[in-house]
Amino acid sequence: MSSMSDFQLQRDFMYLFERMSEPLGYGIKGSGENMVYYRSPTMEPAMAAATETMMGQVQQTINIQMPGKMPMEELKEISKLCPKSGLFGHFIPNHRKALISLRNVLMDQNSTSDLFNMACFCRDNQMVHPLLFVNALSSCLANRRDTKKFSMPAFYEVMPEIFFSDHIMKQAEKMARVQDSCKNRIMIDRNTTGHQNDPESRLWYFREDIGVNSHHFHWHVVFPGDYGLRNEVKRDRRGELFYYMHHSMISRYDAERLCNGLARTKLLDFDNLVIEEGYFGKLYSTNAGRHWGTRQANTRLVNLVGANDELLIDIDLKVEDLKRWRDRILETIDTGKVDVGDKREQLTEDTGIDVLGDIIENSQDSPHRQYYGVDGFHNMGHLLIAFSHDPTGKFREFVGPMGDTSTAMRDPAFYRWHKYLDDMFDKYKRTLNEYKLNEGKWALKWDGIKIESMKVINSNSKFKENELSTHWAQSDIDLARGLDFYRTEARNGGPVLATFTHLNYDVFKYQIQITNNSTKPVQATVRIFMAPRHDEHGDPFRLTIQRLLYFEMDKFGTKLKPGNNTIERSSLDSSVTIQMDASFDILEKLNRDKQRDDFRTGDDQSRCGCGWPQHLLLPRGTPFGTQFDLFAIVTDWEKDAVNSRSGPTPLKPPCKDALSFCGILNEKYPDARPMGYPFDRRPYNNPEMAQPTEVRNIEEYVKFIPNASTTKIRIIHEADVVKRGKQKDNGMGMVNEKGEVLQTPRCSSSSSSSSAASGGGMKNSSPPPPEINANKDNRGKKILFIPPNRGPPNRFQPGQENKQWQGPSAFYGFRGGREPGMDELDSDWDYVHDNNN
Numbered sequence: 001m002s003s004m005s006d007f008q009l010q011r012d013f014m015y016l017f018e019r020m021s022e023p024l025g026y027g028i029k030g031s032g033e034n035m036v037y038y039r040s041p042t043m044e045p046a047m048a049a050a051t052e053t054m055m056g057q058v059q060q061t062i063n064i065q066m067p068g069k070m071p072m073e074e075l076k077e078i079s080k081l082c083p084k085s086g087l088f089g090h091f092i093p094n095h096r097k098a099l100i101s102l103r104n105v106l107m108d109q110n111s112t113s114d115l116f117n118m119a120c121f122c123r124d125n126q127m128v129h130p131l132l133f134v135n136a137l138s139s140c141l142a143n144r145r146d147t148k149k150f151s152m153p154a155f156y157e158v159m160p161e162i163f164f165s166d167h168i169m170k171q172a173e174k175m176a177r178v179q180d181s182c183k184n185r186i187m188i189d190r191n192t193t194g195h196q197n198d199p200e201s202r203l204w205y206f207r208e209d210i211g212v213n214s215h216h217f218h219w220h221v222v223f224p225g226d227y228g229l230r231n232e233v234k235r236d237r238r239g240e241l242f243y244y245m246h247h248s249m250i251s252r253y254d255a256e257r258l259c260n261g262l263a264r265t266k267l268l269d270f271d272n273l274v275i276e277e278g279y280f281g282k283l284y285s286t287n288a289g290r291h292w293g294t295r296q297a298n299t300r301l302v303n304l305v306g307a308n309d310e311l312l313i314d315i316d317l318k319v320e321d322l323k324r325w326r327d328r329i330l331e332t333i334d335t336g337k338v339d340v341g342d343k344r345e346q347l348t349e350d351t352g353i354d355v356l357g358d359i360i361e362n363s364q365d366s367p368h369r370q371y372y373g374v375d376g377f378h379n380m381g382h383l384l385i386a387f388s389h390d391p392t393g394k395f396r397e398f399v400g401p402m403g404d405t406s407t408a409m410r411d412p413a414f415y416r417w418h419k420y421l422d423d424m425f426d427k428y429k430r431t432l433n434e435y436k437l438n439e440g441k442w443a444l445k446w447d448g449i450k451i452e453s454m455k456v457i458n459s460n461s462k463f464k465e466n467e468l469s470t471h472w473a474q475s476d477i478d479l480a481r482g483l484d485f486y487r488t489e490a491r492n493g494g495p496v497l498a499t500f501t502h503l504n505y506d507v508f509k510y511q512i513q514i515t516n517n518s519t520k521p522v523q524a525t526v527r528i529f530m531a532p533r534h535d536e537h538g539d540p541f542r543l544t545i546q547r548l549l550y551f552e553m554d555k556f557g558t559k560l561k562p563g564n565n566t567i568e569r570s571s572l573d574s575s576v577t578i579q580m581d582a583s584f585d586i587l588e589k590l591n592r593d594k595q596r597d598d599f600r601t602g603d604d605q606s607r608c609g610c611g612w613p614q615h616l617l618l619p620r621g622t623p624f625g626t627q628f629d630l631f632a633i634v635t636d637w638e639k640d641a642v643n644s645r646s647g648p649t650p651l652k653p654p655c656k657d658a659l660s661f662c663g664i665l666n667e668k669y670p671d672a673r674p675m676g677y678p679f680d681r682r683p684y685n686n687p688e689m690a691q692p693t694e695v696r697n698i699e700e701y702v703k704f705i706p707n708a709s710t711t712k713i714r715i716i717h718e719a720d721v722v723k724r725g726k727q728k729d730n731g732m733g734m735v736n737e738k739g740e741v742l743q744t745p746r747c748s749s750s751s752s753s754s755s756a757a758s759g760g761g762m763k764n765s766s767p768p769p770p771e772i773n774a775n776k777d778n779r780g781k782k783i784l785f786i787p788p789n790r791g792p793p794n795r796f797q798p799g800q801e802n803k804q805w806q807g808p809s810a811f812y813g814f815r816g817g818r819e820p821g822m823d824e825l826d827s828d829w830d831y832v833h834d835n836n837n
């Protein structure tokens with residue numbers, strides 16, 4: 001039982017993620033009216049006194065108690081396994097052990113307040129690595145029942161140095177020392193990790209997207225490979241989700257590659273073991289005082305034999321081990337028999353993929369961990385690449401980005417490795433019978449239901465039907481929450497804003513006409529996928545190949561009345577995406593509402609942040625348009641429904657996760673069909689052919705399935721950047737409609753026309769603000785902030801009570817509309833598309 005109110009839960013735990021290297025009692029956490037002071041029993045008197053001087057501003061004090069039982073033995077062991085002075089890597093076996101151990105310490109706490117006190121104690125302990133702590137506590141909060149209403153602040157604000165390169169972080173540190181009114185927005189340049197002439201570096205915006213990387217981090221936090229047995233319920237179908245979530249990343253990445261004129265990802269070549277792509281991430285760990293490892297192009301993967309290095313302790317990983325585990329997994333796939341220790345068991349059609357996912361990741365649910373790879377085939381592949389720059393520890397180099405879930409997707413090698421794993425999963429899927437038109441458990445046809453037509457309508461009215469569009473957009477992030485020890489008196493705790501560029505798309509809606517020829521209303525599930533139509537040579541894909549490139553766009557429930565039905569659904573409601581993670585700032589605003597009106601806090605006010613980033617729902621496309629095949633199939637919800645507590649009218653899940661990739665905490669996965677249905681298996685044979693012949697393409701596929709449909713669409717990429725159109729001074733300078741800076745930030749309320757770059761007009765002795773990068777896009781135009789995916793002008797904004805538009809959604813119904821609190825944040829902003837250049 002939780003003794004904390006929702007408000008208190010959010011407030012007390014949220015700031016444990018702010019400025020991770022500072023002790024809790026040092027200074028003040030939070031901002032504005034949310035400022036809090038953590039009063040710690042172990043605080044040194046001098047530090048406490050220094051903090052007391054700032055106490056005047058603080059309205060709330062949180063008292064920390066010493067935990068009843070100190071976990072000293074565990075912490076000693078943890079610090080041996082994962083020294084605080086190094087880097088933390090999720091895939092390093094010792095670090096995993098440390099993570100399990102710390103997570104167990106936290107999960108074992110009986111009450112929420114015990115958990116709080118223990119978390120505070122561990123956080124400030126000299127033996128606990130900050131990133132290890134973030135991993136353990138967020139995983140604990142995501143999985144405990146009593147903390148399910150807690151919303152995790154955006155991970156890129158908690159640990160910005162994992163998302164932004166060293167020179168940006170250096171600028172931020174300088175800016176943090178400057179008085180608030182004199183701060184400049186830091187412009188984060190695009191693509192700092194590769195030369196524009198290197199074709200592979202075209203994909204920087206995908207691989208280094210903060211949403212992509214925090215999605216991957218978050219997924220592994222929500223689905224830890226080792227979850228212990230304490231206080232929690234096994235996540236339903238987690239092995240299958242491991243397969244499906246990673247498979248989706250690969251198909252999504254391949255779509256992006258094709259749009260950029262690149263061939264689909266090649267899988268890791270196990271024979272010569274050379275990684276063609278190098279990677280220099282420029283990520284710096286303040287904690288370790290070192291950079292993450294880098295890798296030259298054409299690096300050969302060799303045995304890791306760790307010397308007595310602080311990181312390589314106990315790593316003894318041979319290439320031949322990896323090959324042996326691979327062979328055992330492939331043999332399991334070929335024979336359909338899985339080794340469970342003393343005997344072999346048949347893989348079944350229902351659970352085979354789940355077991356295989358557990359085996360390949362080597363999660364706690366693997367039927368035989370020792371046999372299929374002690375520390376995990378998948379994990380060890382990550383590690384082999386992550387240490388390939390210094391495999392014997394000769395140069396005392398640290399782990400590369402492939403060693404941690406929060407950084408791995410930046411590295412092109414990630415996709416090679418996961419393509420290899422995905423190919424193994426597909427080998428298994430190919431051993432299964434194809435879905436038939438009429439027979440079998442998951443037959444494709446649904447008699448009496450017919451999709452008459454399907455189209456997409458772009459909210460940007462300059463585009464035609466079935467034309468979708470993408471563009472660059474810019475968003476702001478507050479780096480100050482992750483900057484330790486840079487709080488000066490002058491700074492007074494204000495934000496250090498940085499602007500980054502990311503891909504975005506114009507919101508669109510699907511419009512699907514469905515006839516129900518029966519006499520009764522029925523419940524249906526609508527599944528929508530998309531795939532590129534042409535391969536890298538410009539030839540149309542055959543469906544046997546293209547099926548692997550279909551990525552899920554949405555999946556939702558709806559009711560079909562007898563006769564004609566028009567289903568409309570916004571792209572913002574997608575079951576695979578979430579909006580940008582909630583920043584500290586947004587969470588503070590939401591939490592203030594909770595404090596004011598405790599009764600209003602429903603489940604839907606909290607969010608977990610697991611899901612593909614909404615702004616990357618669509619691949620980039622090309623200026624002339626890239627063709628994609630959009631596909632929808634309507635299936636019988638009576639059969640899809642899962643026999644769980646949810647029942648036909650599901651309970652609201654505890655947070656707005658992307659259900660397709662994240663499921664629901666403590667519930668069964670809300671769709672009984674295999675994940676990726678129907679493209680996870682070979683296509684059926686064309687009934688019109690005398691010889692068994694698979695249908696050739698998607699048009700032929702839907703021809704025999706009246707309840708499915710396909711439409712050719714184009715994705716057009718506009719090189720314009722969406723920018724703000726209204727004059728507004730938010731203390732960060734004033735801009736006109738063209739986005740030109742009219743007025744630089746005011747310094748100490750003196751001359752308002754002083755130049756920020758020269759630092760003129762400042763009365764105090766703060767250092768002048770550092771040189772800011774040219775804040776221009778490649779056309780030399782000033783580009784400005786919009787909140788992700790909340791503009792451009794949207795003709796059919798969900799949430800505006802247009803019921804027709806929101807679409808019925810009995811199944812995923814709670815996803816309708818936007819997050820609470822977002823509307824008010826939006827109201828200050830206008831959005832324009834600049835088309836005049």
Ligand SMILES: [Cu+2]
Pocket residue numbers: 216220246405
């Ligand atoms: Cu992963």
